[in-house]
Amino acid sequence: MKTTLGVAAALATIALMGPAPASAQQVSCPVKIGGILPLTGSMAPITKKIAESAQLALEHINQGGGIKGCPVELVLRDDQGQPTVGVDAAKYLVEVERVPAITGTISSGVTGPIISSVTGPSKIVQISCCSTASAFTLDGRSGGYFFRTLPTSKTQAFATASEITRRGLKKTAIIYVNTDFGVDMTKFVKLALPKLGGEIVAEVPYNDNQSSYRAEVTKALAAKPESLLLIGFPKDAVTIVREWLSLGGPQQIALNNSMRVMDFVNGVGPRFLNESFGMDNAQVAGPTVDAFNQAFEAKYKTDSKGPGVHTQYDALMVLGLAMNIAKDLTGPSIKDAVRQVHAAGGAQVGTGPEEFKKAISLIKDGKPIKYFGATGPIEFDANGDVTGPALVWKIKDGEIVTDRVISIEEMQALFKKVE
Amino acid sequence: MLGQAIADGILTGAIIALGAIGVSFGLQILRFANFAHSELVTWGAYLALVFVTFAGPGTPTGPLSFGWQLIAAMVFAGVLTGVLAWVVDILVFRRLRNSDAHPLSMVFAAFGVALVMRHVVVLIWGHGSYFYTRELQIALEVLPGIRMLPDQIFILGLTFVVVAAMHLYLTYSRTGMAMRAMAESPSLARVCGVQVESVVRWTWFISGGLAAMAGVFLGLTPQLHPEMGFNLLLALFAAAILGGAGSLIGAVVGGLLVGLAENLSVLFISPGYKTAMPFLVLLLVLFFRPQGLFGEKEGSR
Numbered sequence: 001m002k003t004t005l006g007v008a009a010a011l012a013t014i015a016l017m018g019p020a021p022a023s024a025q026q027v028s029c030p031v032k033i034g035g036i037l038p039l040t041g042s043m044a045p046i047t048k049k050i051a052e053s054a055q056l057a058l059e060h061i062n063q064g065g066g067i068k069g070c071p072v073e074l075v076l077r078d079d080q081g082q083p084t085v086g087v088d089a090a091k092y093l094v095e096v097e098r099v100p101a102i103t104g105t106i107s108s109g110v111t112g113p114i115i116s117s118v119t120g121p122s123k124i125v126q127i128s129c130c131s132t133a134s135a136f137t138l139d140g141r142s143g144g145y146f147f148r149t150l151p152t153s154k155t156q157a158f159a160t161a162s163e164i165t166r167r168g169l170k171k172t173a174i175i176y177v178n179t180d181f182g183v184d185m186t187k188f189v190k191l192a193l194p195k196l197g198g199e200i201v202a203e204v205p206y207n208d209n210q211s212s213y214r215a216e217v218t219k220a221l222a223a224k225p226e227s228l229l230l231i232g233f234p235k236d237a238v239t240i241v242r243e244w245l246s247l248g249g250p251q252q253i254a255l256n257n258s259m260r261v262m263d264f265v266n267g268v269g270p271r272f273l274n275e276s277f278g279m280d281n282a283q284v285a286g287p288t289v290d291a292f293n294q295a296f297e298a299k300y301k302t303d304s305k306g307p308g309v310h311t312q313y314d315a316l317m318v319l320g321l322a323m324n325i326a327k328d329l330t331g332p333s334i335k336d337a338v339r340q341v342h343a344a345g346g347a348q349v350g351t352g353p354e355e356f357k358k359a360i361s362l363i364k365d366g367k368p369i370k371y372f373g374a375t376g377p378i379e380f381d382a383n384g385d386v387t388g389p390a391l392v393w394k395i396k397d398g399e400i401v402t403d404r405v406i407s408i409e410e411m412q413a414l415f416k417k418v419e
Numbered sequence: 420m421l422g423q424a425i426a427d428g429i430l431t432g433a434i435i436a437l438g439a440i441g442v443s444f445g446l447q448i449l450r451f452a453n454f455a456h457s458e459l460v461t462w463g464a465y466l467a468l469v470f471v472t473f474a475g476p477g478t479p480t481g482p483l484s485f486g487w488q489l490i491a492a493m494v495f496a497g498v499l500t501g502v503l504a505w506v507v508d509i510l511v512f513r514r515l516r517n518s519d520a521h522p523l524s525m526v527f528a529a530f531g532v533a534l535v536m537r538h539v540v541v542l543i544w545g546h547g548s549y550f551y552t553r554e555l556q557i558a559l560e561v562l563p564g565i566r567m568l569p570d571q572i573f574i575l576g577l578t579f580v581v582v583a584a585m586h587l588y589l590t591y592s593r594t595g596m597a598m599r600a601m602a603e604s605p606s607l608a609r610v611c612g613v614q615v616e617s618v619v620r621w622t623w624f625i626s627g628g629l630a631a632m633a634g635v636f637l638g639l640t641p642q643l644h645p646e647m648g649f650n651l652l653l654a655l656f657a658a659a660i661l662g663g664a665g666s667l668i669g670a671v672v673g674g675l676l677v678g679l680a681e682n683l684s685v686l687f688i689s690p691g692y693k694t695a696m697p698f699l700v701l702l703l704v705l706f707f708r709p710q711g712l713f714g715e716k717e718g719s720r
Contacts, residue, residue, distance in 0.1 A: 210694065238641070
């Protein structure tokens, strides 16, 4: 009896091993993709649309032929905006549901721990719609398994540096808020500005919620800068800019995206801001973006505006495409395949089920594809980050107006120049 | 750079000093740490805003960015904030005092009062920022390398006049003497016929008035928001303890030291650590003089 069992086991093993190359294509249906989003908690109001967008992407993937002929299932878990809950959710998805890839999550404070303790060590591909902290893709914790479909603070920082030099401002002082965001932005501006022909003459951090910033401003002014780059949040920025101007600082002031609100402009006084300018991420236009917007509106009877809605769709679509391209559904294969989703010289594919169907048939024929998503061209850089277009805004007649748009091609050229 | 840092430090210090006087009186005369004091600063600023909203900030007088209306607003706010402080005492602190509440209960009551007061400000005026005036002044070079705004010079001048007047008042008036007697020893003062409730009332009134003045000055440089007083709270306590509880001159010197410590530290270390400096100075002083710079040692007399 024992022998029979042993033989059977051996046979079974051989049977499993034998057709190994062929079985790589035969995956067990349905294919599961993990999802982690803060469905409850303080982020819940913005998550609703993001989750709907994920659902839409899933539908498009399934209507377009699924993954390797299988229907796809999204196993969505709630992280409540809390790191511990998020890590538990990720562990469940990886160890119990055995998903080969995860999309999520929103808060960088949750995404970080998930990368370091779950997806990084278990070599599971993770694509986030919304977490911007640059450290994830730079400090090596992800091992290259983490991607995101929204531009990081790097995009804004590089755009700012290029606009400062374009305006012929050589000596710049930076005053930045002493948080991860401010430190991150400053780091990238410091990287870019010298390479583009500018110079940073002072770097002054500030802590928020103080009644006065004269000491910080005085310190920045001591270096005799031609312009100020202020990275922070509107309330304190009003105080800083007013003190800066009062103490004789130049009106050439570069601002980050948080200052693109009328509270800031009216607080300082628009007439003092005629020479200042700011940055923000620009909305991409294009047929694939329009197609997504229409599909979203048709399904949910509401517009697709809002943070993360477009990037979440792309996060899932990229996974769908990459898992079709990958030779098998293991983490390392999917990771490599993610980079072939927007291949140079590939045939252009867009959003929606028809386009997904087209992509699958191209992949089956062994042809390269080039995905243009709900946020435009999705091309991951060496770190797994994407760039996006940026816009330069300024204040004219008391209103915030767009000065010019830095296209995604220009941004990519800028990235190449700096890095 | 050094001169500018000293000038900035004195200016910040003057505003802190005005608020610290009330904290110092609270510690010594009322015998508890009044964490709601910072909200009197906020209320003072917003009450002056009410006056300015109706009267307008006035046409800029000379080099100043405001007219007589703001001075009137400050007086108006000072009186009303003084009354407000007294009303809060009747509603909350007097009851606790009369029932011999533990000092810690008083402190927690003060926390509660502070929260309520701050949120009433939010309820009435909202979270946004307000300004007394939209004018933006350009600093004058008063000494080589030292730039100050005309408004700031005015604030400094007025602060010193008020502090000097307060000092004279406390030294020579009957109320002032009674307040000092209370600060020394409440029971002895009562035995000697000091009207305790009247002294308490005056203490609250003066503290509130000075807090309002600090609030208006804070609002001039340059904005009012509901957390403006709260953000100053630790600095106020540092100044009051540094100078020695109960001492007017101590509170003023403490305020100036806090302001100078913050601003001068920027010359040597990253401004990111600026807000910690006053507490370093505070620790150093307390190691050598636990009663504060101008405080009397308990039981020394």
